[in-house]
Amino acid sequence: MKSFKFFVGVDVSKSTLDFSIYQFENLVYHKSIPNEILDIKEILKEFKQIPTYKNSNTVFGMENTGVYCNLLISVLQKAKSNFTVENATHIRNSLGNIRGKTDKIDSQRIATFLFKNRDRLNFWKPKRPIIEELKNLTTLRTRLSSIQVALKTPLKENAIYISKTSTKQHQSICQNTINSISSDLENLNNLIKSVWSSDEKIKNLMKIITSVPSIGEVTALHIILNSNEFEDIKTGKKFACYAGVAPFHYKSGTSVSKKTRVSNIANKKMKTLLHMCAVTAMRSSVEMKDYFIKKTQVEGKNKMLVLNAIRSKLILRVFSCVKANRLYECENFNTDG
Known part of the structure; x- marks a missing residue:
């Protein structure tokens, strides 16, 4: 010390x-x-x-x-x-x-x-250069995606409330910009994939994570980057807390008794990606669909609570597979609970 x-x-x-x-x-x-x-x-x-x-x-x-x-x-x-x-x-x-x-x-x-806090400081450790490069590229991708959504959404909404002539005029003005951003995003996605594909460690982690049903490449890469290749966050429970998925109790004595809920202190981008994965899993996976129906319709639980449980299941499956260094196999996981 x-x-x-x-x-x-x-x-x-x-x-x-x-x-x-x-x-x-x-x-x-x-x-x-x-x-x-x-x-x-x-x-x-x-x-x-x-x-x-x-x-x-x-x-x-x-x-x-x-x-x-x-x-x-x-x-x-x-x-x-x-x-x-x-x-x-x-x-x-x-x-x-x-x-x-x-x-x-x-x-x-x-x-x-x-x-x-001098006795428990966490000193800075350099990340691998490829991790920093991928972080910068994914940040740029998020920025371009936000600009694209900012252009497309109002055009779609305005079509309901303004004249067809004005709608066509607005779409014509923005179309070149939208097409250009779409082209840039496609090139950027190809560049990001070529970068992580060139590194054996990240390539192996991507293969393992995307073997979990409903986890795509974008979410998998964000998990790798935010956990620093599972070096900074080593367990599924800690990552669930980091992503704002872990529930916390709010009780004290006899006067304070609130519902158990997730914390607002979270990586919101990671939480959004996991939510989309959970929705996809609930719709496309028979196992998750049955689980969702059982919890919401039979047991009467809140739909968002059950979706959050599915997010947690996906995280735990990812970390279990990475820890064991193997691809996901359905029979090895129990989803009851």
């Missing part, structure tokens, strides 16, 4: 980085700099002027703000610094009731979080 003396909270934004250094519980330094590689290198040199400061007795922390963290991470990684990239909600909830918000205050709160 490393013993740290300095705790550096970094508030990351698109343009700036705010550094607050705590020596145990005392603020000893604060500075805001541009989010540029040269500026980051310079401030790391400046830190060395602080008495007793060393790279080995210091830990850095930042919120996960996506690509805005990349420059800082690359510099810290080359400097072999100790650092962690935490979920913003996790940091905020760990600090109790908080009021006010500025970049300086946020960096101080991150430093406080580091000090309070």
